[in-house]
Amino acid sequence: MRTGRTAHLLFLADATSVHTQRWVGAMAARGWRCTVVSRLPHEVPGAEVIALGTGEGNAQWLAAAPRVRSLAHRLRPDVVHGHYITSYGFWAAACGVQPLVLTGWGSDILVSPRESRLVRLLTGWTLRRARLITADSRDMLTEIATYAPRARLEQVYWGADTDKFHPVAKAPWPFRIVSLRAWEPNYHIDVIVEAVALLRQAEPGAAIELHLLGGGSMEAPLRSLVRARGLEPFVHFHGKVDEDRMAALVNQASVSVSVPASDATSVSLLESMASGLPVVVSDLPANRQWVDAAGGFVVPAGQPAPLADALKALLREPRLAEQMGRRNRATVERQASRRSQMDRMDVLYRQVLGWTP
Structure with missing residues (x-):
């Protein structure tokens, strides 16, 4: 690394989700130091997990924001990455640490902001603080663009493990x-x-x-x-x-x-x-x-x-x-192989840090 130390990714994400575990594990395997701040505890391969134990609901997410901000400033990460815009993404934006990366998961962009004016306002506030926003479908990126973020928008897939998931010979029945x-x-x-x-x-x-x-x-x-x-x-x-x-x-x-x-x-x-x-x-x-x-x-x-x-x-x-x-x-x-998509994400992290063109 150009910094002379292992660069630090701070993820605000659900540690219990297999999608979080795969993404973070992929980055740890590529040489990043990874920390996950999660509402609930769960082991994430290759990462330190800090569980806050907060409740669910908009009020609880808002109330915990100062605590998350204090924690982020103590950890001093190189990049903050929020997964799921209307919850952990809000926490990531509230950290006030740059560069900020956000990833939409689906309902956080396509459903929740349409059901609540407060959630839509907070979604726009969150998105407009990012430098890079990723999502895995074009319709999500189109919807994100309606909030007029200043960030770079990129389509990045979670990807499939093409070594584990592969065609096999099988009988026609059942x-x-x-x-x-x-x-x-x-x-x-x-x-x-x-x-x-x-x-x-x-x-x-x-x-x-x-x-x-x-x-x-x-x-x-x-x-x-x-x-x-x-x-x-x-x-x-x-x-x-x-x-x-x-x-x-x-x-x-x-x-x-x-x-x-x-x-x-x-x-x-x-x-x-x-x-x-x-x-x-x-x-x-x-x-x-x-x-x-x-x-x-x-x-x-x-x-x-x-x-x-x-x-x-x-x-x-x-x-x-x-x-x-x-x-x-x-x-x-x-x-959409997971390996190629996570290689691409590794490059995107380096780009927001100015390490690669």
């Missing part, structure tokens, strides 16, 4: 449908269950399985729905699993489904594509950025019948599904 999304209302897991029920009615002799990863607050009603539709022998509730177990399940799947009501570029979508799967996704700008007719199906959010039709087409045409999977793998290798 037809394994996998969902990696959280069991929360936004992700329409109930719609996936209903679509599988319709698919089984249309293809009564087919060996069909649904594998649900992610976990969440909707587990009880989802299990009730599965029982009501007579799907218990065919639906597997895996919940939250580590990345190795997730990769094993995804690599063995036949198709991946992701049909949320709102989303930015989904890491789980990129991971599914890296595994060489055809994908069925909801009709959102971020999904259309990755999926076209050559890689899968785009269906209306919240509607089981079109989803069931897309799954039926893939079940009946395995050669088409294979072609789509090859296309998706090539797309991720070319544009």
Whole structure:
């Protein structure tokens, strides 16, 4: 490093999130000293974690800002990076330390500011203090630009681990449908269950399985729905699993489904594509950025019948599904491997510090 010491990245981010853990771990592996200030404690590979133990809600985030500012000035980082604009991003901006980098995650840009005038004002205040803002979809960057930030805007993907998520040889049966999304209302897991029920009615002799990863607050009603539709022998509730177990399940799947009501570029979508799967996704700008007719199906959010039709087409045409999977793998290798994206982010940090042109 030009400074003669290990440069220090201070992350304001949720230490319990696997996305935080992967990003910070990638930077630690590239030689940065990393500290994570998080509301809740959790181990982050390669980093010191400072847990503040604060409560949730706008009032608590605002009240903790002076404490975060004092901590940041004591740590004296080279770069402050806030992940999730409407919470940790606000804390990062409140530190008053430059250069400030911010990363939008999705709902913090596309949903929350539209639901509260206070949140929208704080979002604009936060964004206008950054030198660099990243997001993983064009629609997010377009929305960020409406706040007139003075920062450089860059599209940076979380990326998929193309070593762990990769195509494997598999038998044509059973037809394994996998969902990696959280069991929360936004992700329409109930719609996936209903679509599988319709698919089984249309293809009564087919060996069909649904594998649900992610976990969440909707587990009880989802299990009730599965029982009501007579799907218990065919639906597997895996919940939250580590990345190795997730990769094993995804690599063995036949198709991946992701049909949320709102989303930015989904890491789980990129991971599914890296595994060489055809994908069925909801009709959102971020999904259309990755999926076209050559890689899968785009269906209306919240509607089981079109989803069931897309799954039926893939079940009946395995050669088409294979072609789509090859296309998706090539797309991720070319544009969204985690290694290449984190290499790029390493360069961006150096640029905001003036170390590289």
